[in-house]
Amino acid sequence: MKELVKSIAKRTLPTPIISKLAQWRGVEYSLPVGKVEFGNLRRLKPISEAWGFDRGLPIDRYYIENFLANHCDDINGRVLEIGDSFYTNKFGGDRVTKKDVFHAVEGNPDATFVGDLTSADHIPSDAFDCLILTETLQLIYEVRLALKTIYRILKPGGVVLVTVPGITQLSDIEWKNTWYWNYTTLSAQRLFEEVFPPANIQLKTYGNVLTATSFLQGLATQELRKEELDYCDSNYEVTITVRAVKPQVTL
Structure with missing residues (x-):
């Protein structure tokens, strides 16, 4: 050999x-x-510096929405989402009885809770059937404290649906000064196991060398074929997803 x-x-x-x-x-x-043959990829600046939002649906959003669609039955009852209720509405539908929005700063008219997930004593315990946390944990330095809050505010039997970035560009002007972490399956697993029972945690990764390269260049979902997007290679983790359930009997 x-x-x-x-x-x-x-x-x-x-x-x-x-x-x-x-x-x-x-x-x-x-x-x-x-x-x-590098073709259009022989360049020192990406094709898009906005993750592909200016070209269509970003590749990571394709993965995020697939994950939420696969677990849409979890989005029911009282649901808390970060930033807005877009995914609550899109994937929860009439299964949702009450929608809440958490935002980090004042000024969001849709926010029912404002503050810091690492010290959110104003959010009631055992209150939510589902939490939707997409692309948020990388922006929180004290991520362990945030996970403890998430666990506390979930009802027994409640579910948190989380996505975090793996391979990505860091081009967002709004968030680049608070973008602390990128994740791997192993780091996400270890962090969640500090709070949730290991048997209650499901992880899945999305991505392959083509979609990782395309996402770094800022290409959009529409520029790749479905079979290219859906092929998963664990060596190229573009998006990491976590589904974690709070035990019916709290620990």
């Missing part, structure tokens, strides 16, 4: 033979050095 790799690296064999040998030995053949 080592000799085959060396031969491929040195290109001492004709390309068709290298390709056949690589397939036979279970090695995925890649283009020789100098043969990659």
Whole structure:
């Protein structure tokens, strides 16, 4: 195997033979050095610096909405969402009996709670059937304190639906000064296990090398095929999702 790799690296064999040998030995053949065509990607600035919002639906939003659609039955009863109630309305429908919005600063007319998730004593305990936290935890430095608040304010049996960024650009003018963390499956798992029972946590990642590259360039969902978007490769975590349930009997 080592000799085959060396031969491929040195290109001492004709390309068709290298390709056949690589397939036979279970090695995925890649283009020789100098043969990659960069096209529109040979650039030092991304195609879009706004995650693709200016071109269509950003790739991470495709993953976020797939995750929420897959767990739409959890969005019921009294629901708290961060920033606005867009996803509560889109995926909760008439299953939702009361909508609440949490916002970090004053001035949001839709907000029913304002403050800091790390010290939110004004939010009642055991109050919510569902919390929707999309792309929020990376903006909170004391994330462990925020998770303790989330656990406290969920009803027993309540569900929190969370998305956090993995591979992403950091181009948002509004949030770049408070963007503290990017996550991996392992870091998200460890953090949630500090608060929720491990058996009550489900994690799923979305992304592959093509969607990661496209997302970094700011391409939109509409510029890729569905089978390209839906292929998941755990080596390229664009979006990490967590579904965590508070036990019926609180710990």
